[in-house]
Amino acid sequence: MDNATRKCPYCAEDVPSAAVRCRYCRSRLTALDPADWYRDHPDRRLAGVAVAVARALALPVGVARVAFIALAFFHLLGPIIYGALWVVIPFARGEVSPFERAVGWLRTLLGQGARQGEGPRSARSGSGDAPRPVPGAPEA
Numbered sequence: 001m002d003n004a005t006r007k008c009p010y011c012a013e014d015v016p017s018a019a020v021r022c023r024y025c026r027s028r029l030t031a032l033d034p035a036d037w038y039r040d041h042p043d044r045r046l047a048g049v050a051v052a053v054a055r056a057l058a059l060p061v062g063v064a065r066v067a068f069i070a071l072a073f074f075h076l077l078g079p080i081i082y083g084a085l086w087v088v089i090p091f092a093r094g095e096v097s098p099f100e101r102a103v104g105w106l107r108t109l110l111g112q113g114a115r116q117g118e119g120p121r122s123a124r125s126g127s128g129d130a131p132r133p134v135p136g137a138p139e140a
């Protein structure tokens with residue numbers, strides 16, 4: 001695993017698979033990999049959102065914390081973004097986020113999963129003229 005390499009998508013040099021940043025062109029390599037967004041880091045202070053952002057974006061943790069605090073002075077954006085990220089970032093690697101958990105819980109509550117049978121993707125506008133089922137609507 002440690003010896004595995006891959007091509008940097010920006011400069012085509014071989015870099016270690018676990019690298020967060022390319023050592024040749026300094027491009028960030030894993031910022032958009034959803035598996036790298038999780039909050040359970042040993043150096044987390046509150047909910048781990050700042051650490052998760054810092055790790056995923058290859059920033060120092062202090063920079064992310066200061067950014068959240070600084071954003072609190074602009075219409076309370078810091079706490080709002082922090083809360084929003086807490087909702088969508090899972091706690092541990094491979095876990096579902098609180099948002100996904102809430103959606104699954106709601107779907108179970110409304111009986112959506114049992115009634116549609118084929119999962120949420122089947123409700124996409126495939127046929128065109130069939131109206132989408134409204135969540136929470138009374139059954140006909």
Ligand SMILES: [Zn+2]
Pocket residue numbers: 008009010011012013022023024025026027
């Ligand atoms: Zn590179």
